[in-house]
Amino acid sequence: MAGNVAGQENPYLPQIATIKKIVVETGNIKSFYLVLNDSRHMENFAFEPGQVAQLSLFGVGEATFGLANSPTRRDTLQFSVMKAGEVTSALHELAVGDQIGLRGPLGNWFPYQDMKGKNVVIIGGGIGIAPLRSLIQYMLDTRDDYNEITILYGARSPQDLCYEEDREEWEKRDDVNLILTVDKEFPGWDKRVGFVPTVLKEVAPSPKNAVAVTCGPPIMIKLVLQELEALGFKDDQIITTLEKRMKCGIGKCGRCNIGPKYVCVDGPVFSLAQLKQLPDEL
Structure with a gap:
């Protein structure tokens, strides 16, 4: 099972990753294919479908994105980014070979084990x-x-x-x-x-x-x-x-809470049954 911030003692410290490939998906969406520079951390980067990570550009900021590839296809870590704000706009300016920060994997995941046979x-x-x-x-x-x-x-x-x-x-x-x-x-x-x-x-x-x-x-x-x-x-x-106002990604800053739940830790994946137990703050 995947855990928080693979290979890291300090969950706030990003790993450095290199962009190996960029695919232009649409007029405002690009997919980035990344590899962690530390080969040991790349090899041990265990994640599940539905988990997210924080991508950071030093001097610009950090934002949350879902992993877009399956752990069964993990030669690279793939993220699709829509150009919408300061961080995403800066990401869209990057080229193959550029480096960015990555913290993850974070959060829970789709209950694919429970979906078997369905x-x-x-x-x-x-x-x-x-x-x-x-x-x-x-x-x-x-x-x-x-x-x-x-x-x-x-x-x-x-x-x-x-x-x-x-x-x-x-x-x-x-x-x-x-x-x-x-x-x-x-x-x-x-x-x-x-x-x-x-x-x-x-x-x-x-x-x-x-x-x-x-x-x-x-x-x-x-x-x-x-x-x-x-x-x-x-x-x-x-x-x-849900992707409500995630910031720290580890349930410390309190920015993404909905009642007693934190989207970054208890989510981002929820069943409708779970959502109906939360305050109507969405």
Whole structure:
């Protein structure tokens, strides 16, 4: 099992990592493929699908990102970054060979062990597909452990969909049901059109022996949770993520608490049953 801040005595001290590859996913999203400079720490970097890490640029700041690759594919540590603020904008200026700080892995993870033998419905929107990609890769690499795998992924436009190579692979597989959607009609787009919650309602996956996992913009998650409940999914069959105001990543600064829970330690992964026990502060 993964622990906090691999190989570190001081959880605030980042490891130095080198960028080995950068993939431009969309107009404002890039994926960074990193390797820790200390080979021993890289070898011992044990993480689980759904965990996060803090990436830092010295003199600029630090921000939280989900690991986008599975621990079964760990030659590099992969993070997808949407350009949105000071830290993310600075990250987008980096090039292959540049170095950044990394603290992690942090937080809990998707309950993939409990999903074994079940039908799994993955529902992602925009950059929210990044942590879900880690889970998808893991399930595909241990395919016999899971029943039907459905991936519903949407974005504003075809140009806003991430992971083109992955999508091509998923689409070719006969053991994956991939459903792609964009918010409105676009020239040349021959797949579904509609917001993710609407398409979810149309597809209507069965809750029988199933678990649903979702990540995306807050409004999408809110509506997806409502649709899943309407489809008959129980609270403990619905898994989502929160990324509320994380700062220290180890439950010390108190910035990400929701009632008695800390998103950085008790999350970022929660079942709907767990969320319903928390104060309405989201």
